[in-house]
Amino acid sequence: MKTKSNLYRKEKYFGYLFILPPVVGFLLFTLYPALYSVYGSFTDWNGLGQMNFIGLDNFKDILTDDFFYKSMFNTLFLMIGIPIGLVISLLLALGLNRKIPGTTTFRVIYYVPVISSLAAISILWQWAYNGDYGLVNQFLDLFGIKGPNWLANTTTVKPALIIMTIWKGLGYSMLLYLAALQSVSRSYYEAAELDGASGFKMFRHITWPMVKPVTFFLVVTNIIGGSQIFTEINIMTPTGGPEYSSATIVFYIWQKAFDNLQMGYASAMAVILGLFIFIVTLIQFKMNERSSFDVD
Amino acid sequence: MLRQKSWLIVLASVLMLSLVLAGCGGSKKNSDPNQLTFMFRGGPDEQKAYNAVVEEFKKDNPGVTVKVIQTTGDQYATKLQAAITGNSIPDVFFYNPADLKAYVNSNILLDISKYIENNKEVDLKNMWADGVNFYRYDGKEVGKGALYGLPKDLGPFSLGYNKTMFEKAGIPLPDKNKPYTWDEFIKVNQELTKDTDGDGKLDQFGTGLNVQWALQAFVWSNGADWIDSTHTKVTIDEPKFIEALQFFADMQNKYKITPAIEQAQTLDTYQRWMRGELAFFPVGPWDLSTYDRELKFDYDLIPYPAGSTGKTATWIGSLGIGVSSKTANPELAAKLVTYLSASKEGQEALVKSGVQIPNLQDMAKTWAADTSTKPANKEEFLKIVTEYGRPLPGQYTYNAEWYDLFFTDIQPVIDGKMSAADYVKQEQPKMQKLLDRAVEQDQKSKK
Numbered sequence: 001m002k003t004k005s006n007l008y009r010k011e012k013y014f015g016y017l018f019i020l021p022p023v024v025g026f027l028l029f030t031l032y033p034a035l036y037s038v039y040g041s042f043t044d045w046n047g048l049g050q051m052n053f054i055g056l057d058n059f060k061d062i063l064t065d066d067f068f069y070k071s072m073f074n075t076l077f078l079m080i081g082i083p084i085g086l087v088i089s090l091l092l093a094l095g096l097n098r099k100i101p102g103t104t105t106f107r108v109i110y111y112v113p114v115i116s117s118l119a120a121i122s123i124l125w126q127w128a129y130n131g132d133y134g135l136v137n138q139f140l141d142l143f144g145i146k147g148p149n150w151l152a153n154t155t156t157v158k159p160a161l162i163i164m165t166i167w168k169g170l171g172y173s174m175l176l177y178l179a180a181l182q183s184v185s186r187s188y189y190e191a192a193e194l195d196g197a198s199g200f201k202m203f204r205h206i207t208w209p210m211v212k213p214v215t216f217f218l219v220v221t222n223i224i225g226g227s228q229i230f231t232e233i234n235i236m237t238p239t240g241g242p243e244y245s246s247a248t249i250v251f252y253i254w255q256k257a258f259d260n261l262q263m264g265y266a267s268a269m270a271v272i273l274g275l276f277i278f279i280v281t282l283i284q285f286k287m288n289e290r291s292s293f294d295v296d
Numbered sequence: 297m298l299r300q301k302s303w304l305i306v307l308a309s310v311l312m313l314s315l316v317l318a319g320c321g322g323s324k325k326n327s328d329p330n331q332l333t334f335m336f337r338g339g340p341d342e343q344k345a346y347n348a349v350v351e352e353f354k355k356d357n358p359g360v361t362v363k364v365i366q367t368t369g370d371q372y373a374t375k376l377q378a379a380i381t382g383n384s385i386p387d388v389f390f391y392n393p394a395d396l397k398a399y400v401n402s403n404i405l406l407d408i409s410k411y412i413e414n415n416k417e418v419d420l421k422n423m424w425a426d427g428v429n430f431y432r433y434d435g436k437e438v439g440k441g442a443l444y445g446l447p448k449d450l451g452p453f454s455l456g457y458n459k460t461m462f463e464k465a466g467i468p469l470p471d472k473n474k475p476y477t478w479d480e481f482i483k484v485n486q487e488l489t490k491d492t493d494g495d496g497k498l499d500q501f502g503t504g505l506n507v508q509w510a511l512q513a514f515v516w517s518n519g520a521d522w523i524d525s526t527h528t529k530v531t532i533d534e535p536k537f538i539e540a541l542q543f544f545a546d547m548q549n550k551y552k553i554t555p556a557i558e559q560a561q562t563l564d565t566y567q568r569w570m571r572g573e574l575a576f577f578p579v580g581p582w583d584l585s586t587y588d589r590e591l592k593f594d595y596d597l598i599p600y601p602a603g604s605t606g607k608t609a610t611w612i613g614s615l616g617i618g619v620s621s622k623t624a625n626p627e628l629a630a631k632l633v634t635y636l637s638a639s640k641e642g643q644e645a646l647v648k649s650g651v652q653i654p655n656l657q658d659m660a661k662t663w664a665a666d667t668s669t670k671p672a673n674k675e676e677f678l679k680i681v682t683e684y685g686r687p688l689p690g691q692y693t694y695n696a697e698w699y700d701l702f703f704t705d706i707q708p709v710i711d712g713k714m715s716a717a718d719y720v721k722q723e724q725p726k727m728q729k730l731l732d733r734a735v736e737q738d739q740k741s742k743k
Binding site: 044046047048049050052130131132133149154234235238239240242243244254257258259260261262263 | 568700704
């Protein structure tokens with residue numbers, strides 16, 4: 001220990017200095033608010049004035065709050081889009097990984113939604129889903145189908161949102177899959193070919209296991225993101241949809257906190273949501289650990 | 297060991313630093329006596345108009361700088377709340393009158409009475425009494441006591457009709473002084489709901505009203521309301537209320553004078569009205585500039601059809617301009633409020649942008665008498681403001697959650713899948729529970 005040079009010590013402090021900004025950022029903008037909202041969840045805070053400690057009352061109320069369950073259910077329901085989106089983006093990535101003309105153009109086209117503002121996209125889709133003049137229904141009209149007013153109907157509003165979120169996420173997932181596919185060594189396929197493996201077998205035994213880390217990453221981040229879906233809902237169905245059928249948990253939290261002056265109650269729901277995400281992610285990591293294997 | 301220790305030291309110092317920073321953020325105060333921050337919201341037209349008026353204000357008050365923070369309508373509530381929570385409330389800001397009680401109880405708003413009532417440049421009597429009373433609160437009731445702001449504007453929600461359509465159909469024009477009875481209203485609507493191009497599909501309808509914004513006219517004119525006079529009991533289960541709600545739903549399901557169920561959302565009926573496919577549609581002052589540009593037909597304003605009381609009814613919306621209780625320059629801040637809300641210069645500029653009616657009575661009368669601009673019967677707006685308009689029920693209470701719930705669940709009634717009587721029976725207890733909670737919150741926050 002004593003033999004460490006002066007230079008080393010200097011370097012070490014510079015090192016800390018360099019990581020200081022993100023660490024401070026984390027403490028200030030993530031940890032502090034998080035702890036604050038945990039504290040808030042035990043109070044009757046209205047978001048304006050003083051906070052009174054009320055123990056577990058908020059949590060007790062949540063247990064009997066129909067809208068909490070409804071918005072939680074909606075949030076989970078919208079996650080149906082996650083596996084669908086992953087399958088489509090993997091297929092797309094496989095397609096775009098081939099040496100055919102125009103792949104770059106397609107990659108760009110699929111990536112455009114990712115870099116666009118979510119608010120702008122939501123407004124565009126809101127127009128597209130318009131029951132009378134919307135693009136979607138005009139298209140269906142070509143085949144003689146009378147489309148519903150997508151966002152104003154309890155049965156169609158969720159599928160409509162799922163379709164939009166899948167579309168929005170495709171480019172991002174596809175790009176990661178593409179990168180993973182390109183890092184798979186050709187030699188595996190050549191060896192498999194020599195052994196007489198079919199295309200599907202090659203996919204099952206080589207491609208799928210090789211892109212598994214990406215799939216894992218995408219599933220985890222998508223579920224975390226999906227639990228927090230808000231902007232699309234707030235713009236496309238500002239009242240939470242017909243009979244609250246498209247309101248997600250974050251939407252409900254936001255309404256309680258900002259419209260109804262119940263910041264404490266909203267904080268309690270946020271704490272529950274945070275725990276939920278934490279547990280789900282933990283389970284995923286455990287499952288991944290069990291089924292993972294190393295490829296050298 | 298050493299490594300671990302120094303890491304701890306760094307962590308500790310970072311924590312301290314962050315706490316200090318967080319503390320700074322909280323206690324930051326604007327001490328420049330000539331500087332104001334002004335936060336407001338609005339569409340592009342309104343933002344332009346308000347920025348111009350603020351520039352005028354600066355010109356009239358040399359040396360004063362106004363830092364403007366503007367957002368779109370849907371982001372405003374969140375941003376204002378964040379500013380309040382973060383203890384950096386703008387000196388002057390728009391707020392929803394429904395939040396008045398909560399803001400005053402929590403000491404967010406400054407009582408600006410002394411700056412307004414003793415100010416020779418402000419003629420409160422020339423302003424709409426209702427508009428000013430929206431922002432009075434004596435600690436118990438809204439509408440009395442000290443002034444916690446002035447109205448940005450008043451939004452009387454009137455009913456318009458497509459005059460050209462009536463003339464084409466040869467139907468006598470509605471009387472602007474005598475509202476239709478409900479029966480008459482249905483009859484006229486049925487005459488105007490038809491297939492005009494003979495393709496077997498209806499393409500012209502009587503009306504298409506959004507329940508959230510138009511039901512009030514029917515409920516109130518039938519002598520019912522959402523809440524009792526003490527503002528503690530939800531009264532939607534009274535027969536007169538049920539009758540009005542059922543009538544509203546029947547317009548679509550029984551009388552078939554509106555576009556079919558799936559198409560009956562606001563946006564669509566708004567577009568249909570703009571295309572000239574609807575005979576009746578609500579008109580707010582904020583629509584006037586758009587209608588001026590886009591409508592290819594002539595329209596005018598009439599009172600809403602009247603229910604069993606025989607008297608027409610509708611609501612007035614408003615948005616307040618208040619001053620932060622933490623401001624360093626209360627006098628200057630109040631001056632900006634009066635400039636925006638009550639001064640001739642300010643109002644002239646804002647009215648010209650075509651998004652509001654004047655706050656000043658004399659200016660409003662001249663504006664309404666000007667027949668060169670549409671609609672001809674602008675007087676109706678003023679009647680709503682002076683005679684029969686009311687605030688929305690959620691405005692009386694600490695929060696409007698109980699009232700919003702009514703509209704969250706209502707679609708099955710509008711679609712004819714549930715009767716109004718069944719609906720109110722199911723909904724009243726739920727709404728009452730939320731209202732009780734709002735009342736309780738109100739009392740708690742006064743401590």
